Amino acid sequence: MDILESVPIFVFNGIALGMIYFLIAIGLTIIFGMMGVINFAHGALYAIGAYLAYTTTLHTGNFWLSLAVAPVIMFGVGIGEYFLLRWLYGVEPVYQLLLTFGLALIMQEVTIIIWGSVGKPLPIPAIFRGFYDFGIFTYPKYRIFLIVFTAAIAFIIWFSIMRTKLGAMIRAGTEDSEMVNSVGINISRLFTLVFGLGASMAGLGGVLAAPIVGVEPFMGMNILIISFVVVVVGGLGSYGGAVLGGLLIGIIQSLCILFFPAAAAVVVFAFMAVILIVKPEGLLGKVEVNR
Amino acid sequence: MAILKVENLTKNFGGVCAVKEVRLEFNEGELCSIIGPNGAGKTTFFKMIMGLLHPSSGNIFFRGKNITHLPTHKIAGQGICQTFQIISIFPNLSVLENIRMAIQSRSKYNFNFFHSASRYLELREKAQEIVNDVHLAGRETAYAKTLSYGEKRRLEIGITVARDPILILLDEPTAGMSHKEILDTIKLIQTISARKTVIMVEHNIDVVFSLSARVVVLNRGEVISDGSPQQIQRDESVKRAYLGKQNDP
């Protein structure tokens, strides 16, 4: 198969990758938009989700259970992390960043303590093994499921943010959290909820990604760094930015692996540098008013 | 000679127009007050002059030079300095240090890496003069954050004056002050405005009337009146602007 025939496959790979990035980026970007905190532990939340998928599948033989279990547990972990962050209320923001980094390190070490430092494979669930034939090319069933499922989640999130009262509060909180507080909404409960949801999205991303990328201790930090690129490119605080950034970075990475495998790592960061010079607030981000 | 000229200055925030096509000229040596109801665009106006906000359109000329899109530090370098509604000083530095840094900014020593800053006596001496001028003598070594509110305001004025600017912008210099403090501040402003141009945003009408030769009234981003304090007092549109706010549903 010549290289051009592979393009659709790699584009779809990029979309699948981008959807995973979206799941992590959406939590990261909304948490930042609302609370001004960049959660360095977000990658670790993804990793623990993946490990939970591994353990659940190992003990129950049922991968689908982990789709329910992991996000719930990660919601709890997210709330726990939020309460620790609350301790630092009123302290300069740099310490919140440092705290999330410290937690990320601890979480990474905990996964090694519990599961060992060697990566573990996770088999693709039986229903989605094999390929689907599109005629021009065949594509792994699991990845199709991943794209469709995550698209559905993305739609649910979009709908919730745009059409529900809770979503309106979240949007308002992203614009001006003090204002939200003064109109009587319990901002602290809102933050807790958002943090928890962001964490469960990351955990969900981990579950979905696990059968494809496997489970290993450094997966958290590795994806976090790319997620930073995604949110910077898409624009911090923007839902659309998380989608656009995720897909863009995913596809760029994937196509780069196809055409310039040696440059794959660089291209993503170079792209980020370009965006920063040309449009520093990100593609869909709001312009920073203060200099 | 117009020292500051503002042409069709406009600032939009999303759907809200904070400053609408403002056209103003200020002459050298003037002490002019800008007044207006809340939300009139006064602070936004100042921010654009100081380069802290980008205008949506329009131009600002200072001594003939177009400063509209210059970065803040360059605008300061042209000779404009501002005090802020919310006091902006260096809390963990001493009073003397605060002012010394304002003086150092105009010196040639800023990129000196190896000599102790305290070596440069002339900076210290000038700083001490200004400390005395703003009536903070005796408080030189106190940390700025330990100062009383009135003292902090004086310190901020001291920092501004230390820059020896040509144009001074004062954003609500008497906000939150007691009656006595206000009287002292009026005297201080009179002293510092001696050979400078001063534009002042104020809410306190007594302060405005005792200091200004000219008053500009802003309402909803537009200039609705511009003249001597007496003229403004008699202007119907000004009364309506202030009273109108009270009658709004």
Next chain:
Amino acid sequence: MSRWLFRKFQDRHIFILWAIFFLALPFLVSNRFIITEILAYSLFGISFNLMLGYVGLLSFGHALYFGSGAYTMALLLIHFKVNIFLGILAGMGTGAVFALVVGFLSIRQYGVYFSMLTLGFAEMVYFIALKMRDITGGENGLAIVRPPLAIPGLFSVSLESPLRLYYFVFVFLILSLFIFRRLVDSPFGKVLDIIRENESRARTLGYNVEKFKLIAFVVSGVFSGLAGTLYCLIIKFVHCGDLQWLKSGEVVIMTLIGGTGSLYGPIVGAIINTFLSDFISLLWQRWLFVLGTIFVIFVLYMREGVWGEIQNLQKKLARKS
């Protein structure tokens, strides 16, 4: 003895005390290897802290300057058998160049973006270095032969003796510390202070804040490069991990635990960090867990770090007398 505790210590005295401490250290501790490591890490921490403690910017990719300094020395030694002083100079130069590029692209960004960017750029170079396995040795790294302390034509002294190596590195630490002391106290250093205190006020006073931040960043890069160069000479080895986020994270943790408020805090942090990594790791492989937990506790309760708390205590005692 108690009279000493109650004095008002001047910075000059503290500097001298630390110098004496490090001079005497090889005779108090038998493991000369570890204490030499501490010297290099102290330097790394001090240069890193110029950005965090003095300018107020958290760089999360400082391993880039450290690792590139180390690699510069290693590669020059392996391919050109370069003179030790030239190697050190080159390592510092590499740190400067990388810091200039990254700084130029990152410094005008709002605080949090800055941290993410510095991390991103460091990771980019890490991945490139990993890919260029033929040159860098990838994760397996490169081993070097420690060159002699020499000026061609004048003298050549071997640095294989641990004691000699220790004092060689010591000289660089003390010289660097001396330079940093002057820098921090200079007019330039005072500008960094006010940028940290109130950046917008610094701007309205006419200071070109970006320029000052960039210069500080390059200085930080130079001395981090120096630290990396020395580190490579000490352990006779360099690998891509020296460029990675874990190394960047280590210096952040170490500096916070030691104390960001002064030049000496990072030294305490380096001592604690090296102790943990070299001793705890013998008992339990997961020493990073211990480090991480200690770090989190410090972020929550003791943000001024060990040295900061010591300074506070000493000031309190001095006031009472």
